[in-house]
Amino acid sequence: MPDGITSVPTPEPVFPPFEYSKLLDKANFGDWRDELVTSGYTVIKGAVPRERALEARNQAFQWLEDFPLGFKREDPSTYKNEHLPNHHKGGMIHGYGIGHEQWVWNLRTEQGVIDAFAKLWGTDELIVSFDSAAVMLPNRTDVVDAGRWEHIDQSPSRRGLYCVQGILNLNECGPDEGGLMILKGSAALMEEFFDHFGRGETRTWGPVDFYSFMDHQHQWFFDRGCEWVKVCCEPGDLILWDSRAMHYNVRPTGKRDRTCAYICMAPAKLLSDEDRAARKLAFEEYRGTTHVPFAALHVRPHVPGIRVDTGLPDPNDTGIPREPRAASDTVLKLAGIKAY
Known part of the structure; x- marks a missing residue:
């Protein structure tokens, strides 16, 4: 091999072929889907009107301020763990039933977001x-x-x-505002990479759809022209990326916050009866999932997180949203509870 690394035996994948596995094999769409094929990601400008995106950011900050922890958006001295709900990686929030807050569901039901995923999946x-x-x-x-x-x-x-994942951006997100880092071009090479290096297990947490890379593996992608890109966008822009694209996020280094919602959609017909039952339970109990909305569902259990400042479970994390979503017709269909 040109990189001087000896390949290892590669067992055949254990998963059956996926109905849409070849959907992004060729860049012949004539629209943003071509960039999704070649680069592994794309930005759909103005999927949500700017004003509504900024209002959702305002609602996110109001949600933070409503905790009895003393957080105030205008007071940077409160930008500390003791004044904030539990979070990961500097601001990713999974507890408190946040995935079923009305303001989060409002973003999922934005027509521009639905239209983007509808165009992708047909x-x-x-x-x-x-x-x-x-x-x-x-x-x-x-x-x-x-x-x-x-x-x-x-x-x-x-x-x-x-799967194709999504981030709906709710604030200006330039080079210094943190956000998504994508190894451009890596998605198209991922199958070749695993054929070469093997498919050994490197999961660092529960979901089956996860693989963590080691530093020494990066050079293989760099040798084939891949490069890291910090995705910049504006309020209301929707970032879509192929789940095969290597990625991670970075925290802000400038003066502005990074505020966003993670949204991933897929065809409803992919749901099995077992999937539908699991999603119904998650919906009714305000529990979250990972990015995959179908098959091998990883429903997050409700366990109050341990606070960094006290070392104790957070009494504010009841798992129940402060403003639970209304079960509208669109919501119930997107939830997989009501048939189309």
């Missing part, structure tokens, strides 16, 4: 993940930087396309 009969949101505040001094955490959100035992 159907407007979609289901959505019960994923979370992030508010990454600038100038944090109490967050330990765990460094890079390059990964893909797809099992190496799958071949071809399996």
Whole structure:
């Protein structure tokens, strides 16, 4: 091999072929889907009107301020763990039933978001993940930087396309505002990479659709022209990326916060009866999922997180949203509870 690394025996994937596995094999669409094929990601400008995106950011900050922890958006001295709900990676929030807050569901039901996923999959009969949101505040001094955490959100035992993830951006997100880092071009090479290196297990947490990369593996992609790109966008822009694209996020280094919601949709017909039952339970109990809205569902259990400042379970994390979503017709269909 040109990189001087000896390949290893590669067992065949254990998962059956996926119906849409070849959907992004060729860049012949004539629209943003071509960039999704060649680069592994794309930005759909103005999927949500700017004003509504900024209002959702305002609602996210109001949600933070409503905790009895003393957080005030205009007071940077409150940008500390003791004044904030539990979070990961500097601002990713998974507890508190946040995935079923009305303001989060409002973003999932935005027509521009639905239209983007409908164009991708070729159907407007979609289901959505019960994923979370992030508010990454600038100038944090109490967050330990765990460094890079390059990964893909797809099992190496799958071949071809399996999922396309989304981030709906709610604030200006330039070079210094943190956000998504994508290894441009890596998605198209991922199958070849695993054929070469093997499909050994490197999961660092529960979901089957996850693979964490080691530093020594990066050069293989660099040798083939891949490069890291910090995705910049504006309020209301929707970032879509192939789950095979290596990625991670970075915290803000400038003056503005990074605020966004994670949204992933897929065809409703992919749901099995077992999937539908699991999603119904998650919906009724306000529980979250990972990005994949169908098959091998990873429903997050409700366990109050341990607070960094006290070392005790957070009494504010009841798992019940402060403003639970209304069960509208669109919501019930996207939840997978009501048939199209």
